[in-house]
Amino acid sequence: MTVTEPAPSESDLEQHFEHTIAKDQRIEPRDWLPEAYRKTMIRQIAQHAHSEIIGMQPEGNWITRAPSLRRKAILLAKVQDEAGHGLYLYSAAETLGGDRGDLTEKLISGRQKYSSIFNYPTLSFADVGVIGWLVDGAAICNQVPLCRSSYGPYARAMIRICKEESFHQRQGYELLMAMMNGTRKQREAVQDSVNRFWWPSLMMFGPSDDDSPNTAQSMAWKIKRHTNDELRQRFVDMTVPQAETLGVTLPDPDLAWNADRGHHDFGAIDWDELKQVISGGGPCNTERVERRRAAHEDGAWVREAAAAHARKQQQRKEAAA
Amino acid sequence: MAFDNAYEALADAHDDARWAFGTGFDNPLSGVDTTVPSGVDGEDLAQYCLMLGDDALVLSHRLQQWCTRAPELEDEVAIANIGLDLLGQARLLLARTGRADGSGRGEDHYAYFRGEHEFRNVRLAEREHADFAQLVATVLVLTTWRLAVFQRLQASADPVLAAIAQKGVNELTYHRDYAAQWVVRLGDGTETSHARTVAAFDEVWPLVAELFEPHDVERRLDGVAVDPAEVRAEFDDVLAQVLSAATLETPVVPAKAGVAGGKGRNGRHTEQMGYLLAELQSVARAYPEATW
């Protein structure tokens, strides 16, 4: 028996939603939620998922050439992890109605973005270590607060991802330590890689707060927990001593401890470069999207075959019944 | 909450369980008695380990090349899993080689510093996959064959080989299952997929006979090695089942000849092998003094 109750008004629903967030409780898939929240959430999760998947490419580039079998196994496992991360996240997006096929279309048609860092090329095996150390490191800074995101499925996916990310960072750092203890050529390769990835890593945190229009709403909805600049500062403060231990120089003459602030000061970021990379002009944008598109399109006949086989099996079962 | 500073987790002691995939990256044979059993010729045993190790290393390489190219993300994960398992088998076997031949050389020496003619893998393992049908056809054939060999190898007089085989049997069963399911889906699926799968088996089949030709080393290692001719019936039986479920027929195509009497097991490879090794070995050889 169904008892029909009077439907709550839009503003009641909205109030209930805001109240849930204010109490620091999670929003779950069956909850009523404002359309803008749903859209923002889907976009954020999708772009995060895209980043995991596109992020497989720069490192995947070196799996077949890894110079020891142990490094090869670690790298293959790491890149495979990233595929898993992408899947957890697409799965979270599906709970909001974000269809994976549709999101993939948006990625390969350039309508949705992914992290700008993956538009830089990997030019030596040292990049595998530096990406683990700096890029996964920056990702951890960005992602740890997301374990408390207001959207339940996203927060749960992030918990699992963060656990795995810390190992990504550690394997990268360990590789760099081995290389810094190796030959002069190896040490030069590490420094060269740090020179190339340091500034793009800082750009991973996005535009500065003055230039980040969506931050306020995202903070209010507890989709975001810290501003871009706060996270960037935290990353710099954590990384400087790690660089010292490693024996590499971070390519910023203005980098210095500021005792008054209790933080490191650092030089100006080239925002024009970030804009250029985000708007498609990075060194590898075309190649990254093209590869993803090719895999998706080349795989279409395979996915269709599996679906056709499943339909035939179903028909056979029904015919036999 | 515990994850407020994930950096703290970096200081944790080794906790392999938290690696999402593949674990045990260190010292594959630690704790196992690696003495060559008395009465076994070390040089022959080393050659045999190279054969089985190279099969796994080279097929794993072909699977690694699929990374970021799989038809669906779930298959990305599955293909990497198979590649990782095979890489793990290769590492154990190459490490065994270095003990058996008395040189004490590590796995990386064999992977990175041998020439093409010194590799002992069957030629099917090095074949490039032009599409997903070729990938699953190749994996089905090779894992069915290898699983049958490894099942017998569990009773090897060499305890290390027996242990490696035991670990491998579970993995290979899983690989064979993955490939067999896909062959059935593709064979039965659409007209396109059926045609591609027929073509894939036509490409693969000429290199199948080679899998069952015993090498002198295998003959001499009685009780240690498995005679591959012994597993032909089992292989045919499994393939017949899968092909029939996939609405495919066993290809009727002539076997590929060897070169000057030699095939993969003798170090006579296809033209693709040189490119594969150029890729595999390039960084290691560019930094010969390096440690990683």
Add this chain to the structure above:
Amino acid sequence: MTGEWPLYEVFVRGKRGLNHVHVGSLRAADDDMALHHARDLYTRRNEGVSIWVVKAADIAASSPDEKDPFFAPSADKVYRHPTFYEIPENVPHM
């Protein structure tokens, strides 16, 4: 699109004595594929783990608060598929 695979929900029992709990979803063309992928992705192929997969479309959804008018009204859309369970810490390798 003919090649689109249905969404499956994955439930895992980490060890004997525990319930199956929802851990996430994936896409697969058929049940066998869903099981294979679930084992790869959500259990890291842990042999001792029991897995259920079920098509999301086949799940009838309800929750203790269902009568609460603040839940969205219908249960017929994919995006309302239930993700009721927290991932418990004791599920291995999660």
